[in-house]
Amino acid sequence: MPHDEIIHSPAGISASGHPYREDQDAPLTYWQNMEIAIRELLVEKNVTTPQEISATIDAMDARSPADGARVVARAWVDADFRARLLADGSAACREMSFDIGALKLIALENTPDIHNVVVCTLCSCYPRNLLGLPPDWYKQRAYRARVVKTPRAVLGEFGLKLPATTQVRVHDSTAEMRYIVIPLRPHGTGEMSETELADLVSRDSMIGVAVARQP
Amino acid sequence: MNEPVRIKYAHPPGHVRAPYFLRGKRGIVITNLGPRIDAERSAYRQTAPKIDLYRVRFSMAELWGDQAEHPFDTVDAEIYDNWLEWENRASPLGE
Numbered sequence: 001m002p003h004d005e006i007i008h009s010p011a012g013i014s015a016s017g018h019p020y021r022e023d024q025d026a027p028l029t030y031w032q033n034m035e036i037a038i039r040e041l042l043v044e045k046n047v048t049t050p051q052e053i054s055a056t057i058d059a060m061d062a063r064s065p066a067d068g069a070r071v072v073a074r075a076w077v078d079a080d081f082r083a084r085l086l087a088d089g090s091a092a093c094r095e096m097s098f099d100i101g102a103l104k105l106i107a108l109e110n111t112p113d114i115h116n117v118v119v120c121t122l123c124s125c126y127p128r129n130l131l132g133l134p135p136d137w138y139k140q141r142a143y144r145a146r147v148v149k150t151p152r153a154v155l156g157e158f159g160l161k162l163p164a165t166t167q168v169r170v171h172d173s174t175a176e177m178r179y180i181v182i183p184l185r186p187h188g189t190g191e192m193s194e195t196e197l198a199d200l201v202s203r204d205s206m207i208g209v210a211v212a213r214q215p
Numbered sequence: 216m217n218e219p220v221r222i223k224y225a226h227p228p229g230h231v232r233a234p235y236f237l238r239g240k241r242g243i244v245i246t247n248l249g250p251r252i253d254a255e256r257s258a259y260r261q262t263a264p265k266i267d268l269y270r271v272r273f274s275m276a277e278l279w280g281d282q283a284e285h286p287f288d289t290v291d292a293e294i295y296d297n298w299l300e301w302e303n304r305a306s307p308l309g310e
Binding site: 122148149151168170172173175 | 233275
């Protein structure tokens, strides 16, 4: 079937069988109008420029979990740094020259007996200035409601089965602080460099719904 | 710290930072994060004195009773001082 098939079924699947995203033919919502109005006013009044807005969006998009992974890898190889990271997460990130703005970070260390996992039950608080934008599931009610009640079931759905002897600590970002999990360093990585170790640290392992990759 | 507290069972309107599922529950204060801007007031551009913010730990047994998946697992949350009833401190009203 050609890809320009224009007869769509109501279910959101094209006749050739792949899902499509609906065109945005609906009118703007109240808040979309509000955003445009305020943005245009700020530009007209020379408070900001379209270039500055684009540059800020670019800067946010450029942040990625790779920054957090470098912090975790440093903590794995440098015990003094790990101690500083646990004492003051924000200061330790700035020490590595990450521009994290006003982020107030708490690092949570996994141990063989303790597994940490992060949520924001009230909204979608996330250490964006270090890890970039949160995944969609992190913002959804299903994750936010379930992980504080049945974290082991939720982690199981992510493929992580924890023994009953491991305590699960769920951390709800209800106010000022943001959280990053320091996963356990995988076994057999003693010879790896800090850069190689950072490749083992996934976004999900820093949220706490996964562990670091085995090399 | 390790001081026992109970989160107030109250339902004020507004930009409240104490989640419903923790209200009325008993926990242990594990850290005082120090005086912080009170987000519940600053959300409305109200100026107010800074207020102590604490990390409080709750057991799953306390939160969910018999439905707890694993009673010794925990939830930690940041709670502002105005939400805390300190179990081992005299009430300011001398009750």
